[in-house]
Amino acid sequence: MDKLILIDGNSIIYRAFFAMPPLTNSGGLHTNAVYGFTNMLLRLIQEEQPTHILVAFDAGKTTFRHEGYQEYKGGREKTPPELSEQFPLMRELLESFGIAWFELPGYEADDIIGTLSKQAEDSDREVLVVTGDKDMLQVVTGRVKVALTRKGVSEVEPYGPKEIEERYGLKPLQIIDLKGLMGDTSDNIPGVPGIGEKTALKLLHQFGSVEEVLAHTDELKGKMKENLVNHAEDARLSKQLATIFREVPVERSWEDMQFSGIEEDKAVPMLRKLEFKSLLERLSFTAGAGGNAAADADAAQAADINVTMVDADTLPEVSGQLAEVEGMIIESYGDNPHHATLMGLLLSTPKRHFFLPFELLKREEAADVLSWLADENIPKRGYDLHRADLALFWQGITFAGAEHDVQLAAYLLDPTENDQTISGLAVKYGLPHVPADEDVYGKGAKFKVPDPETLGRHLARKGDALLRIVPLQRADLEKYEMHGLFYDLEMPLSRILADMEKQGVAVNREDLKELGVEFEAQINKLVAQIYEIAGQEFNLNSTKQLGEILFDKLGLPVIKKTKTGYSTDAEVLEKLAPYHEIVQFILEYRQLAKLQSTYVEGLLKEIMPQTGKVHTYFRQTVAATGRLSSQYPNLQNIPIRLEEGRKIRKVFVPSEEGWFILAADYSQIELRVLAHISGDEGLQEAFLHDMDIHTKTAMDVFGVGPDEVDANMRRSAKAVNFGIVYGISDYGLSQNLNITRKEAARFIEQYFEAFQGVRRYMDEIVKDAKRDGYVKTLLERRRYLPEINASNFNLRSFAERTAMNTPIQGTAADIIKLAMVKMDKALYEHGLKSRMLLQVHDELVFEVPPEELDMMKKLVPETMENAIKLSVPLKAEVSSGDNWYEAK
DNA sequence: TTTCTCACG
């Protein structure tokens, strides 16, 4: 028998919106309500197997109900814009699913559904109505069931006549009378005052209908009687409003509503646009012909991929196919690429895939493959080739010629996407399913290298997807004008970073240990003093125990709390220092303990025994702004601000006798970038004359001459400059300067008064971000800001500050990356032995032989300053010494 | 695994 599902589109989409956490696609489009709706829709289709479906929507603001009652649905909150924008999406999605929808000005979805359910029933068909609105129960009959949503929209509870009887003790039509007496605040239907569900049900059980209740008020007494008499008209009106109109002129034929399954070719692009990855995966299941369709499709897909398990005998065959290879996967495991264990190599041609277990590469017969890998003139396409390069390097295998790295491209296309895996990208691009590595290998303690067959098949699926992803990414990069950024900057940089990492930085282990001994002695002394003063021993590293000592035992005032208890961070401790002598000791302990654990012990662990160096790993695909990050160890946060910590830098030394460490850093690069992109004349003027920018800011903000700027004014100006770069807020500045918010707000206002171009830029960039959903750097690097239009103040404010900061920080990152590529080229072309070792956001560190020192002291800052031409000059300062400490 | 703290630009 035919089965029709009628869905109240408005009811479901509202419920889905409020039940789901915020969700946006990378374009900033809100999609949470559509997601919830779609989820429910797929479940319904699967469970109910309908032959016909129609989704009804409300159309327009007024309906026939407003004619009799102006206040109908009055007092409702305006639909949030995050929801409004999802209505068109929802309709588009329904069309892509081949599901009919209908709306008619003057009528509500309820009425359309009431009409169609009546028609269907009259022609002997089964109907299921899906809504969140209890009013709908009035249409229930033997053939028409109503499913009410529960828990948002994730579950539904079906009601037939029996269920209504059980729940309310009423016949379906009496639901109208129930509403007439109770009213409905959400629709602004008055009902009778003082009568809620309990009383209304009692009355209806006794009299049966609104009319009968009103006819028998003399049998009642008290306040209830009075209200019923006085509000009889309200009750009649309310009943009328609650009655679903079942004669709507619906122009939809039975055939229009027919549903014959979701057509993949139409639905997939839509789901891709919305970035509903999990639903995309589920779709292949619902579209399947029952049984374990997902697994079947998976198996079919896998069987379709032709993978050859290569052994020593078949290696010559691979050699003959190398010219056809268009993609590769070098699989390894372990977090630190320098210590990664290689699992195998997959070489993909358009027709077939070759899996080589890693051990095979060590045999003589693999010579052709090895020289292919090492040939920089053979362009390679692969996934995380930077990591592969390092892993191979420590096995004595050379890798060169990376042309397109899918992971790096994915990062550029959306630097905030956390799933950069091939599996995730396959979903994003609507490609056949690729299982996640985790699902094949297990994770954490369960990680296990699978047998070669399984591994080979898995890699082949990744390789197959990779070949398809490359041209799609190329098109995307072209579309967003990021072609140059990728192929001329990030890809070349990737190789340069790998070279720096392989080179490593020499560390004087003995000096570092010696430093550890000194810290140890100081720490022991401090710990003893602290225990003495506290009158007991405790774990100083435990914030919980420390809090108990400071606030419970010693009774110091609580300045700030964390989610879990007392805050004891340095900011709080500074404020507590005047109250108790113990606090100063704790601050000193904290400082030394940090140096000891992170920088002495931590660094010692990272020195590679074979080289006596630390080999950091620069991550090129994590920072949302385009910066690099550094791991194992992090060499971008070696202490410098305080002298005790700065001493750590003495252990970073040249790797060859008599060489020097040379460091060059950009001066005020972010403010110079701001001067360029904002076009602010005052700021540009200041840099053209190479003025001290904080002093200049102080002069303009405080309206004084150069000689009148005192240290305090300069300090404030400096904080304001930082604030500007970060996307200023009065609260943030007030915290930083320890002043009131009002005072901070005045500083900011004075700053914008003095630098109006900056104000204009900040206003514009936020406006642009709200319009486009993303911001860009000078080199077209982009960052999406899906929360820029959020109604939540915090989310929105955060996105606004990010919109102001990212073009500045990101452009600075672009510039130093450019400088690195140019520097690498310059070293090569001049035939220099000097080596680039580190990048610390605005600084480059080299090791330099004595005979090249003079030249490098000119070449490095020159190259950095000329990396790109801005409307203000760039400035780099250089220094050198026997170690990193001396290069200051 | 999450939270707090702190090192850097």
Next chain:
DNA sequence: ACGTACGTGAGAAAC
């Protein structure tokens, strides 16, 4: 009224 400065990684404790 809302409550945060932007971007990272690492160690230790607590869950």
